[in-house]
Amino acid sequence: MTLLRDSDKLWSIEAEAGVLGSMMLEHDCVPGVLAVIDADDFYTPEHSTLFAALVELYMAGAPTDAVALRTQLKKMNQLERIGGVEYIARVLDSVPSAASVDYYAGVVRDRRQYRDLLQGIDRMRKVLDEPLSVAEQVQAIPAETVASLPAQ
Numbered sequence: 001m002t003l004l005r006d007s008d009k010l011w012s013i014e015a016e017a018g019v020l021g022s023m024m025l026e027h028d029c030v031p032g033v034l035a036v037i038d039a040d041d042f043y044t045p046e047h048s049t050l051f052a053a054l055v056e057l058y059m060a061g062a063p064t065d066a067v068a069l070r071t072q073l074k075k076m077n078q079l080e081r082i083g084g085v086e087y088i089a090r091v092l093d094s095v096p097s098a099a100s101v102d103y104y105a106g107v108v109r110d111r112r113q114y115r116d117l118l119q120g121i122d123r124m125r126k127v128l129d130e131p132l133s134v135a136e137q138v139q140a141i142p143a144e145t146v147a148s149l150p151a152q
Contacts, residue, residue: 010118011043011111014094018104020047021095023054023064024088029101030058036105041112046082050091053078066092 019037022029034055042048053072057064062072066088073079073088082088 009111009114011115012107013044013047015104015107015111016042016044016047017091017094019101019108020050020054020091021093022098022101022104023051023058024066024069024092025095026098026101027058027064029098030054030064033101033105034058036102037109037112041108043111043115046087049073049076049078049082050088 019033023033037051039048039052039055042051050069050073053069053076054064057068057072062068066085069088070079070085073082079085083090
């Protein structure tokens, strides 16, 4: 059995940037995004950091535009780590409008669920490769591994 580890299934940098750019363009889309994804759903640490900073701004009632994001990242000592204002500008330029933010957030969520599924399968495969009886193998698979598999 071959598992697909195609990067197109594991992550979508474009969808991640689409979510972040949309959040910068349209403050009012943030609640809908938060209903679908969180910072841990992003594949790149830079995008996760950007998302966390945008959420902090939103929760504080502040604007979520590029200027406010730059200030927030500076306050968090993360601006240079994410690539500076140039990277914020690239993310913002990658999205023409916030109209598709729900689609982008769904893609980010789905990619995270796929990565989680593969990690769970890998953990199960390690147990199944051990020289145990089938009953012992089933018992050896941690319950949290099975519970962490996406339901969809």
